[in-house]
Amino acid sequence: MADPAVTPDPALTLIASMLAQQEGVISRCQAHACGLTDNDLRRLRRRRLLTSVHTGIYVDHTGPRTWDQRAWAAVLAYWPAALAGESARRAVAGTRRTGRGDDDAIHLVVDRHRHLYPDEGIVIRRSAHLRNSCLWNTSPPRQRIEYVALELAATAQSDVDAVAHLADALGARITTPERLAAALAHRERFARRAFLTGIIDDLCAGTCSTLEHGYFTRVERAHRLPPAKRQFRESLKGSLYRDVYYEDQALLVELDGRLDHSSTRDRDRDHERDLDAAATDRLTLRLGWGQVFDRSCATAMRIAAGLQARGWNGSPRRCPACPASLAVPLRG
Incomplete structure (x- = not known):
């Protein structure tokens, strides 16, 4: 983006550097900090050098937005915020490892005291551990992978899917059982807590x-x-x-x-x-x-x-959880 008539060269340099760092996305507050005024921003939008994404959030082109640009725009629109859940996992692993598309919802985590009404395509959850559970120096900021793995495991449809989420994080060598244990210890209320604690304790001890x-x-x-x-x-x-x-x-x-x-x-x-x-x-x-x-x-x-x-003369019994359709093998 270059428009010498709008702003001095030092401001242009700052804006260009920030756009490069943020996948071409910038907020009004950031533009002001670089030296642009609201009149400058309106002029850049008229010249189609910037396009509005959310209120006060702009991208430096008029075409379809990539997932990374949507992620940056969401984080900046609800700042302070960080990518969470599947979005944080994708930011770490990339598209090939997650199998996700560019149109998937962007998941964010914000402080528990905030009450927000997110735009379409953005999912927000609140956390009492926002400051310590996120990496604020990543691009864009995201939850730590151990918190991501635990939250995906807690909301998984089945226990085996919960285990698979832990496997994804550990197998990719982006966290350790000890970090998972420490993250879980900070969460007082957590779905599948006893089950996940047992698995993580086993992993720390090297047993099953x-x-x-x-x-x-x-x-x-x-x-x-x-x-x-x-x-x-x-x-x-x-x-x-x-x-x-x-x-x-x-x-x-x-x-x-x-x-x-x-x-x-x-x-x-x-x-x-x-x-x-x-x-x-x-x-x-x-x-x-x-x-x-x-x-x-x-x-x-x-x-x-x-x-x-192999010669067992007995027969199994049904437990209270056995479905009626499950056949019980009887010794003939």
Whole structure:
């Protein structure tokens, strides 16, 4: 943008530098700080060198706006504000990693005492931890990734999706279990708090006890499967521990609680196929978060069928959460 008739060269230089830093977006307050007047801004708009985006927010072209420009415009329009949730995640990971489009809503976080009525395409939530939960020196400012991961996990449709959000952050090496734990400790009221605390504690300790305990309570005990040996030690190829071993039926259950950024959901589908193979007299079942926490009843019935195929004379029972349509394998 260059218009010597409007403003002196030093102001032009400041404006050009700010536009370059902010994807071509600038606020009225910033323009004033650079030396422009309201008359200057009106003149620039008439000459189509600036276009209004929100009240007091301008972009330096007249064409379609990119997602980055929409993000900057939203942050400046509701300043002090920062990108939150999916928008903060996209700012870190980029379009390819999130699969989001340029027309998606911009999510912002502001101080809890503010009452705002956002424009269309902007979603605002309030936070009591705005100052400490955001990175104000990023472009544009955004929530810290550990807060983003926790909030996406808390609002996920299922427990396995919640785990996947933590996996995304950890697998991309943009946060650590310790930072997740510290961020969660600052939030007094939080959905899925106990579940997420257990997972993060396990990650900090390098274990998967949350998944193991979930299998015992939600799958085995709730559906009255036969008792199994746990952390069973065998030494066929050196010292090796098996998670769950139904010795009489020669059936092993391995609980895979790894959080791998690139394949969390793909492995979940693989575990489903492993379960389907149980009724065809295979030896080992490998379960993940989805089988234990999202589909524990269906998991129990398929494991029961596998145990029966190997000689178990019992039958599983329904738990209060079992859907009426779920078939219970009966010993013939």
